[in-house]
Amino acid sequence: MLTQDDLTNMEEILVLPIVGVGDMGKTTLAKLIFNDExxxxxxxxxxxxxxxxxxxxxxxxxxxxxxxxxxxxxLGILDLELLRKVLRVCLNVKKYLLVLAYVCNKDNRKWVELKHLFAEGDVGSKIVVTTRSSQVAKIIGTITPLYLEALPYKINYLCF
Incomplete structure (x- = not known):
């Protein structure tokens, strides 16, 4: 059962969706972010x-x-609630970055559960999601999604 504190923590987790068609560079951008010093x-x-x-x-x-x-x-034998307790200890006041690539799940309940699962991180924790679906971005995003668009043909041509 979610408590008011859980709901407050869930609202503090910033979720940035990166949206675009296939092979647009969403995952590449997420990797650049993830690997940045x-x-x-x-x-x-x-x-x-x-x-x-x-x-x-x-x-x-x-x-x-x-x-x-x-x-x-x-830990693989534990149920999700017990795993959440172990994860709570792992995340205890740690600022984390979670990148979820290739997301296509549109089930809002799963997203609420995910935010509940990762609610124990420190303020400033972030989740970055790459998806092809504007609907997924709308369901999960807490800030305006980043929509990737193709570069103009002339620019693409000059790069090669």
Whole structure:
């Protein structure tokens, strides 16, 4: 059951959707952000996950725990609520960056659960999502999505 504190924390997580058609460079842009030295210095914990069609919260929690602790031990047998408690310890007052690439899930309940799952990070934690869908961006975004557009033909031609 979500408490008022959970809802307050969820609202503090900034979610930036990067939207564009296939092969537009959304994931490349997200990788540039993720690998930037300034970003490294800003976040204590960084996690990259390709979610595609399979938006499995348990898998995301396990991956985050493994990244935060260096191992997930034998946590795969735990249910999602117990994993959330372990993840809470991993994220405890740490500023994190979570990048979710290739997102196409339009189930609002999953996004509420995701934000609930990652609500324990420090203020300033961020989630970046790459998607082809404006609808996904609308569901998950807390700020105006970044829409990538193709470069004009002449510019593309001059680059090669």
């Amino acid at each position: 300034t970003v490294d210095a800003h976040f204590e914990l960084k996690l990259w996950a390709c979610v595609s069609d399979d938006f499995d919260l348990k898998w995301l929690a396990l991956k985050a725990i493994k990244t935060g602790k260096g191992s997930d031990g034998d």
